[in-house]
Amino acid sequence: MDNHLPGGARKMYIGIALSLLFFLASYFIWKKQKLWLLAGYHEENFIGDKKRLARDAGIFTFIIGLLTLAMSLLIDSYGDFVGIIYAIVIAILSIGFLIKVNVGERQ
Numbered sequence: 001m002d003n004h005l006p007g008g009a010r011k012m013y014i015g016i017a018l019s020l021l022f023f024l025a026s027y028f029i030w031k032k033q034k035l036w037l038l039a040g041y042h043e044e045n046f047i048g049d050k051k052r053l054a055r056d057a058g059i060f061t062f063i064i065g066l067l068t069l070a071m072s073l074l075i076d077s078y079g080d081f082v083g084i085i086y087a088i089v090i091a092i093l094s095i096g097f098l099i100k101v102n103v104g105e106r107q
Contacts, residue, residue: 008076015072022065030058053101060097064090 028034033054035041046053071086 012072012076015068015075019065019069019072022061022068026058026062026065029061030054056097056101060093063093 025037029037033050035043035046035050035054035057038053038057041053067086067089071082075082
């Protein structure tokens, strides 16, 4: 396969495309309240504020998109360190989001 892009540029474009998908998903979840996009969400079993869930999940997805965009733009300059920080931040944010959503619904 003859590709004219260097490896780093190809990875950067893939990261940008992925971040755009996160932004699009964020828009549909948050603004259009398409909660079926959330894994494990079943409307008939959900007890809680759907608007709040849509807002929280949409904001979370938007932040993931921003972090993915930043990582794809910075990884060539700063190396694998950016990827490690990205993974740690995503893990911490995911745990925090799950706690917020689950505890928030019980109050």
